[in-house]
Every structure is written in C-alpha cells, then in structure tokens.
Amino acid sequence: MDKVSVCFPEDQADLTGIVVRAVVESIMEHPVCRRTVTVNLEHGLHLVPCSMIAKIAAQFDGDVRIHKGTQSVDAKTVFDLMTLAAEKDTLLTLEAEGKGSAGIVDKLAHLFESNFEPTGSNAP
C-alpha cells in the first residue's frame, strides 16, 4: 500500500481523523471495480448480449455501468445498453460500485471474453 502524508492543523486533528476514517470506511463499503473489455461479436452488442448483460447486472445491489468513450449507461437496463450501439472491436469499460463489485465485473467480463456463449458459466 502506498504511504500518503497529510498535514492538518493541530486543533482540527480530531475532526480530520473522523472525516478521514469515514471516507476510508465509505470506500471499503462501496468499492469501485472497473475493467476494459472488447466487443468481439461479429454483429456487435445486439439485443441478445444486451439482455444477458442486464440479467446478470440486475442481480447486483450496487450500481453497474458500462462506458463507451464519454457515454455511460446503466447496465441493468436493456434500453440503455442498446443505445451503446457497440460494434465489433469497440472498447467498453465495465464499472460496478458496491460490495462485491469485483465479482460482478468478473462475471460481466467473462460474458465478453466468451463471446456471450449461452453456457452454464454465463448463467446469472
């Protein structure tokens, strides 16, 4: 872990400590996990893969988003996912925030890596 030195006025040390602790606890309770994936589907991210993404994302309590450039959509909504119009070779960033975010990003990344094959491992 990197070390960070922060200086606070002595008279505000207690309050600052409380704030810092709160921020750290918040990060630990709401970890954000991101991963970049590539669309390898010949016809792009059409309705079937979007439905598969939404089905898996819906099982996660926290936020799940997919970014394409500056566009950001809710991964739990097929309508939103369809607006990505992500063609083959498009780079997308998967992002989940909340407890278990790494697990849900793993599941979604596996969908892309397996080209959305309807296997048991892609089951929600």
Place this chain on the structure above:
Amino acid sequence: MKLTDFVVPEAILPDLQVSSKEDAIRAMAEGLKNSQTIRAEDEAGIVSAVLKREELGSTGIGNGVAVPHTKHPSVDRLIATVALSREGIDFASLDGEAVYILFLLVSPPDRPGDHLRALETISRHLRSQNFCNFLRQARKREDIMELLKEADSDQLE
C-alpha cells in the same frame, strides 16, 4: 439515423388485434408485404427467421415494448414497421409484462452496423415514457408517423 429513415408508413398497424406473439409477427410481416416493401414469396421466410430469433431470447425488452427483428437476404435496405396493441400481447418479455408497442425490423445481412444503429435509434426513443404514452394513444397511421417525426427532431423530450 432517424426512425422515419426506415419505418414504412404504409405497413404501420395502428390497431393490432392478435392474441399471440407469433400472430403479431405474422401480421406485421403481412403489413410489409401488403405495402410491397417485401415480396410475397419472401414473407414466410422472414416470419420464420424472426420467430427463430425469438427462440434465442424474447425481444420484449420491457416497458411494454417489443422489437422483433431479423437479418434477411431478401431486403437490400433496412426496413421496419410499427404495430400498436390496445389489449397487450404476451411476448415473454424480460419484465414479464405484456407489450403494447412493437417495432418489426428487417435488415440486410451484410450491414450489421445499420442493424445496430436502428436498434439504438428505436431504444433511445422508446426509453422515453412520453414517447411511449403518445404512441399508445395514437389511433391512425398518420398520427404514428407524425409522432415518429417529432421524436426524430427531439420534440417529445
């Protein structure tokens, strides 16, 4: 891409009265045939391809909307039609609800980008509850086309 770029006005069905997903798809394909947008000899093949696509997963994407679609070699450009059902049709939708607004999309197999962009265009507009509400109130083909034009020029936001 605009909705009016690919929706065929003469094929629109403002009052679809069927009770099943299969009959809905057949009626919409028949509408495309009657408007001479597809050939009579290709109608059955297109219906079959759309139904086969439905087996992979329902195109009922929620919010009372379904977007049955297929790629088919008989068409050389992207075409679509719209149908409205007053009673609602069981489409085995993702949210378990009936569908009232249907867009049937048929595209050439060699233009996947156009197909994706059309689905994006349809989804972007159908996300709007306003647009869906207005559509469901439309009674005539002309009214539906007018709504599509207004949606294309972002007048319904």
